[in-house]
Amino acid sequence: MEQIEAIVIGAGVVGLACARALAQRGIETVILEQHEAFGTETSARNSEVVHAGIYYPTGSLKARLCVAGREAIYQYCAERGIAHRRCGKLIVATDASQLPKLEALYRQGLANGVEDLALIGGDEAMAMEPNLYCIAAIQSPSTGIFDSHAYMLALLGDAERDGATLAVQSPVTGGRIVNDAGGRIEISAGDTRLSARFVINTAGLCATQVAHMLDGYDAAAHCPTPHYAKGNYYALTGTAPFTQLIYPMPEIGGTGLHFTMDLGGQARFGPDVEWLPDDWITHPEYTVAGERTASFYDKIRSYWPGLDDNALSPTYCGVRPKIHGPDVAAADFVIQGKAEHGIPGLVHLFGIESPGLTSSMAIADAVLEALDA
Numbered sequence: 001m002e003q004i005e006a007i008v009i010g011a012g013v014v015g016l017a018c019a020r021a022l023a024q025r026g027i028e029t030v031i032l033e034q035h036e037a038f039g040t041e042t043s044a045r046n047s048e049v050v051h052a053g054i055y056y057p058t059g060s061l062k063a064r065l066c067v068a069g070r071e072a073i074y075q076y077c078a079e080r081g082i083a084h085r086r087c088g089k090l091i092v093a094t095d096a097s098q099l100p101k102l103e104a105l106y107r108q109g110l111a112n113g114v115e116d117l118a119l120i121g122g123d124e125a126m127a128m129e130p131n132l133y134c135i136a137a138i139q140s141p142s143t144g145i146f147d148s149h150a151y152m153l154a155l156l157g158d159a160e161r162d163g164a165t166l167a168v169q170s171p172v173t174g175g176r177i178v179n180d181a182g183g184r185i186e187i188s189a190g191d192t193r194l195s196a197r198f199v200i201n202t203a204g205l206c207a208t209q210v211a212h213m214l215d216g217y218d219a220a221a222h223c224p225t226p227h228y229a230k231g232n233y234y235a236l237t238g239t240a241p242f243t244q245l246i247y248p249m250p251e252i253g254g255t256g257l258h259f260t261m262d263l264g265g266q267a268r269f270g271p272d273v274e275w276l277p278d279d280w281i282t283h284p285e286y287t288v289a290g291e292r293t294a295s296f297y298d299k300i301r302s303y304w305p306g307l308d309d310n311a312l313s314p315t316y317c318g319v320r321p322k323i324h325g326p327d328v329a330a331a332d333f334v335i336q337g338k339a340e341h342g343i344p345g346l347v348h349l350f351g352i353e354s355p356g357l358t359s360s361m362a363i364a365d366a367v368l369e370a371l372d373a
Contacts, residue, residue, distance in 0.1 A: 004028050005024075006198040007187050008222055009172055009210055011038035013148065014352055015112075015202035016155040017364040023162035025368070027198070030166060030344045034171035039152045042204050043357065045286070045318025046231075046272070047260045048143040050074065050084070051355040054091070054117070055250060061333040061366070063112040066355040069362035070142065076187035076361065077146055080154050083131050083263050084146035089245040090133035092304045098121035098249050099136060116141050117337050123231050133305050143245060147263060148357060155360075166250050167192075172203070175338070177216030183344045189279040200367055201348040205281060205321045222341045224334065224350050225321040232272020232288045234296050235315040241304055248303055252327060253320075255354065257299045268315060271299055275326045276319065288314035323351035335363070338368030347371060 008019045010031035019050050022029045023286040023319050035041075050073055056062035076085040093102040106119045135201040157168060163230045167189070172186040178195070185199045203210045210225040231254065247255040253273035261267045272292060293312065324331040334350040341348075347370045349363070356363070 001186065001193045001195050003195050004030055005196060006030070006200070007032060007185075007194055007196045008200045009187070009203055010050070010201070011156075011166060011168075012043040012202065012204050013039060013152050013357055013360045014204070014349060014363050015154070015200070016159065016202050017201055017360040019164045020155045020162075022198070022200075022320060023159045023164040024304060026162070029164040030160065030194065031159070031166045031259055032170045032187070033166060033168045036168055038156060038166060038168070039149065042318055042321065042353070043148065043152060044146070046354070046357060047238055047258075048145055048148045048262065049245065049260060049358070050146055051358045052089070052109065052117075052140045052142045053112045053355070054105060054114055054138070054140060055255060056112065056309050056355075057332070058108065058111040062355060062359070063334065065333065065359035065362040065366060066358070067113045069355070069359035069366075070144070071144065074144070076154070077097070077151065078343040082147055082150045082154060084144060085263060086144040087244045089139065089140040089143035090129065090132070090134070091138040091247045091249070092125065092132065092303050093136045093249060094134050094283065096135065101249055102136055102138060109138070109140070113143065114140065123270060129242050129246070131304055131306055132246060133303055135242035137219070145245070145260065172210050172213060175199070175214045175341055177214060177346070179216065185346060186337060189215060189226040190198060196345070197219050198345045198371055199347070200228055200319045200356060202352070204352060205319060207321065207348065207350050207352075209281065217341060217343060217346065222336060223242070223348075224279070224323040224331070227278060227325050228276040228318050229320045231320060232274060232277055232317045233270030233315050234293070234312040235267050236267040236269065237311050237367045238263055240304070246303060248299065253322070257296065259300075259304070269296060269312065270295070272299075272345040273317065279321070283317070286317050286319070293314050320352060320353040321351060328355040333363070335361075335366050335370055337373055339373050345371065
């Protein structure tokens with residue numbers, strides 16, 4: 001059995017950020033990834049938005065880590081020459097019944113430390129974006145877009161430079177907590193067996209399954225129930241109608257079916273929220289449901305009435321690793337270390353959905369804090 005210092009399970013953006021942080025400390029780190037490459041699940045199937053930190057309850061991990069992670073990402077992208085743009089965002093109310101919620105969201109953002117927000121009238125918003133319809137909006141200048149693949153590649157490069165190793169096609173198949181003076185944790189990945197001082201479970205969609213594989217970890221007491229929500233995206237044929245991101249009022253399970261664009265100007269809309277069976281993880285698939293097309297047109301036309309028929313085409317989807325079900329208030333990130341489960345050196349990350357991409361560097365810092373506790 002090979003003895004190493006740290007194992008990171010899952011090479012999505014959060015796993016890569018954690019591996020980088022560990023390697024920067026001089027900790028020998030192996031990243032175990034079940035697929036043929038890094039960042040192929042949730043990290044590759046999202047809006048590539050740098051969120052400001054508006055939506056989340058004040059004091060929550062999502063709020064604190066999003067605000068910290070936003071600034072860390074912008075600084076890192078600038079230093080490494082990673083393509084990004086602070087294009088800004090408008091969160092729009094399209095009827096009077098939404099105004100109290102919009103105003104509450106504005107106050108929430110300010111309380112979270114998003115200091116550059118402005119609450120503006122519909123005329124001002126529509127002057128900025130002539131194709132837009134709304135009666136009021138929140139303007140968020142610090143929201144942006146970036147090349148998330150280049151970001152992940154840079155994180156991996158940093159980690160490897162400092163001695164970390166990525167092992168692809170290495171799904172975790174078991175493990176156990178070794179109750180001896182050394183405090184080791186054993187992990188099996190196929191025929192490979194590793195023993196480590198630290199194990200960080202950043203397996204995303206599979207995080208709860210990995211947790212249940214560890215003998216000596218009381219999953220019944222500490223592991224949340226997983227749920228899955230697909231987010232479908234549709235591409236727009238033609239020129240982007242807006243110069244900044246446009247978000248409707250948030251819905252249960254997501255931030256609303258919004259307009260975004262990539263750095264090349266290609267416009268797309270999404271994601272919606274399509275709750276999946278709880279056993280989805282046993283047979284994962286990423287088919288964009290064509291029957292949802294009509295609902296896309298209806299929702300988009302609430303803030304862009306000029307959307308032409310047949311202008312949208314299904315393009316891709318992603319799945320959110322939820323730890324709450326439909327019609328239940330969104331759960332916070334869970335970063336579960338010794339203080340919660342009593343096992344030194346083990347940190348589980350559960351429910352790392354949006355704003356996980358924005359928060360990734362700050363999550364890595366929080367993981368190190370959990371290991372030090």
